[in-house]
Amino acid sequence: MAPRPLRTAEDLAEAGLVPPDAVPALRDVSRRYSVALTPHVAALAAREPAVARQYVPDAAELKTAPHELDDPTADAPFSPVKGVVHRYPDRALLKPLLACPVYCRFCFRREAVGPDGGLLSEAELDAALEWFATKPEIREVILTGGDPLMLSPRRLGAMLARLAALPHVETLRIHTRVPVADPARISPALLAALMLEKPLYLCVHANHASEFTPDSFPTLRALHGTGAVLLGQSVLLRGVNDSEEALEALFRAMLRHRVKPYYLHQLDPAPGTARFHVPEEEGLALLRALRGRVTGLAWPSYVREAPAGGGKYPLGMKGFDKAADAGRTPPHGWAHSSVGRAADS
Numbered sequence: 103m104a105p106r107p108l109r110t111a112e113d114l115a116e117a118g119l120v121p122p123d124a125v126p127a128l129r130d131v132s133r134r135y136s137v138a139l140t141p142h143v144a145a146l147a148a149r150e151p152a153v154a155r156q157y158v159p160d161a162a163e164l165k166t167a168p169h170e171l172d173d174p175t176a177d178a179p180f181s182p183v184k185g186v187v188h189r190y191p192d193r194a195l196l197k198p199l200l201a202c203p204v205y206c207r208f209c210f211r212r213e214a215v216g217p218d219g220g221l222l223s224e225a226e227l228d229a230a231l232e233w234f235a236t237k238p239e240i241r242e243v244i245l246t247g248g249d250p251l252m253l254s255p256r257r258l259g260a261m262l263a264r265l266a267a268l269p270h271v272e273t274l275r276i277h278t279r280v281p282v283a284d285p286a287r288i289s290p291a292l293l294a295a296l297m298l299e300k301p302l303y304l305c306v307h308a309n310h311a312s313e314f315t316p317d318s319f320p321t322l323r324a325l326h327g328t329g330a331v332l333l334g335q336s337v338l339l340r341g342v343n344d345s346e347e348a349l350e351a352l353f354r355a356m357l358r359h360r361v362k363p364y365y366l367h368q369l370d371p372a373p374g375t376a377r378f379h380v381p382e383e384e385g386l387a388l389l390r391a392l393r394g395r396v397t398g399l400a401w402p403s404y405v406r407e408a409p410a411g412g413g414k415y416p417l418g419m420k421g422f423d424k425a426a427d428a429g430r431t432p433p434h435g436w437a438h439s440s441v442g443r444a445a446d447s
Contacts (some may be wrong), residue, residue, distance in 0.1 A: 105141035107203075109217070111159075117144055120159050121125040127161040135163060135374070136205045140284045142317065143204050151344045152310045157204055158383055163374035174210050174370040175407050185222045185230040189413055193242035196230060198222050198261060202250040203284040208378045210326040210370035215248055236273070238295045244275040246443065251280040251287065259295030266300045276336070282306060282313040285321035293328050303332040306361055309336045309343050313350035314359050318427060322359045332362045333364035334402070338385045346391045353392075353400035362399065366407030367416060 103367055105353075106390060111128035114120045114137075132139075140149060140155050147154035177187050187195040200211070200220025209215060223231065232241055243265050252259060276296075278286050281304075296302060304325060308314065326332055334356040336343065345348055351361045366389075369379055389404055405414040 103170060105144075107141065108139040108144050108383045111137075111138055117148065119144070119147060119154060123331055124161075128236055131159040131161060131163050135159065135207075135212050138203065138205050138217065140203050141281050142285065142315075142326060146312065146315065146369065150312045151350070152318045153312060155341050156206055156208070156339070158311060158378065159207060161375050163207060165376070166373040167371075167376045168330050170373045172213055172284045172373060174372050177211075181231045183229050184226050186233055188237075188240075191239055193244060194234070194237075194240055195246050196234070196261075197247045198227060198230075198257075199252060200246065200249060201252050202247070202249045203252060203280055204286065206279075208211070208369060208372065208375045210372045211248075212372055212374075213291075221250060221396055226260070229316045231261070234265060238270040241270060241272045242275060243271055243273075244277065246277040249278050249280055250276050251292065255289065255291035255295040256293070262295065262298060262302075271300070273301045273303060274298065275305060276306045277307065279307045281321050281325060282308045282315075282318050285315075285317045288321045288324060288348050293324055296325070296328045296330055298329070302328070303333055304330045305333045305364060306336050306356075307335050308356070308361075309339055311351070311355040312350065314355040319359060321363065326360050332359075333360045334361040335365040336363070336402070337369055337378075338380045338388075338404075339369065344380045344384070344388070348393075349388055350396055350400075351364070353396055353402070357397075357400055361409050363402040365414075366402040366406065367414075368404070370407055379389075382417055389418075430446045 108114055108119070110116055111125040111132060114128065115122050115125050119139075120162060120197075129353065139161055143157055147157060148370050164325075180189050182188055185195065185197050197220075199216060200215045200223065202215055205212070205215060214220065234243060245261075253261070257443055262274060306322070334353075336352060338344065343352055349366075356363050366385070368385060369375060371398065385404060404417045406417055406436060407414055
């Protein structure tokens with residue numbers, strides 16, 4: 103019998119990832135926030151503390167700091183129909199499901215994601231796709247969630263084909279953890295579903311170099327073979343990648359696997375995530391220390407979300423920080439969409 107995902111505090115204790123006396127407190131955590139580690143991630147977490155920290159729950163998650171928000175990216179005010187988030191005038195998110203192969207302890211959607219899936223019904227998905235069809239200003243569709251690669255190849259392929267058939271949609275993007283969290287899930291049928299005539303960008307979420315394992319290498323190479331452009335996105339996390347050495351190793355690992363570092367995110371203030379927080383000034387200092395040590399190919403944009411759904415903006419760029427913190431539109435690039443201030447997605 104194939105190993106099953108770890109989903110309970112008892113599973114984690116049995117795997118040796120938490121001490122037995124932590125089980126009662128972690129049961130309380132799992133009642134509020136979903137827990138899941140694939141067998142692949144569980145094996146990696148057992149030997150790499152920086153991976154375990156990302157996925158193994160902690161009692162501190164039930165403590166909400168004053169600055170933390172239930173919806174730190176403010177998706178709800180920018181959702182014209184269920185499953186769609188529209189901020190920037192030329193692009194919008196499609197969230198076809200809210201299930202993931204693993205549940206990150208720092209996730210900004212941690213109140214929403216879970217094993218029940220949040221899967222859009224056929225009618226809801228049709229309404230969402232019809233919304234895209236009636237919006238000629240939308241040039242890019244970003245599939246996120248949840249993890250879109252958790253969908254069946256048939257369902258994902260049909261969704262991508264319908265979006266790619268829209269004349270005004272020029273690019274498609276998928277945000278995923280699957281290639282590093284559950285690489286065996288990338289089947290020939292799933293690879294076939296990703297082969298499109300229009301450009302497809304696959305953003306792979308990884309936060310530590312050790313997540314790029316021998317199993318993930320052929321998977322990422324196969325994804326590259328579909329014609330998709332592979333980009334990397336990471337979150338700056340205390341105890342995971344908050345050192346020059348860890349960031350350099352992460353970015354170099356991405357490049358070795360043909361993944362271009364794209365975003366380094368400042369942690370979003372979701373409830374119970376304070377233990378992962380790294381001050382922005384420290385993040386900027388880390389990146390400054392890497393300047394000249396790593397190739398420009400390894401250089402991501404360091405970004406954070408502005409308040410109240412104002413969207414992502416690059417940290418350390420003159421003119422952006424003060425404007426965003428004051429709730430104003432930063433210069434050069436942000437505009438107002440039909441449902442509110444634009445945000446990078």
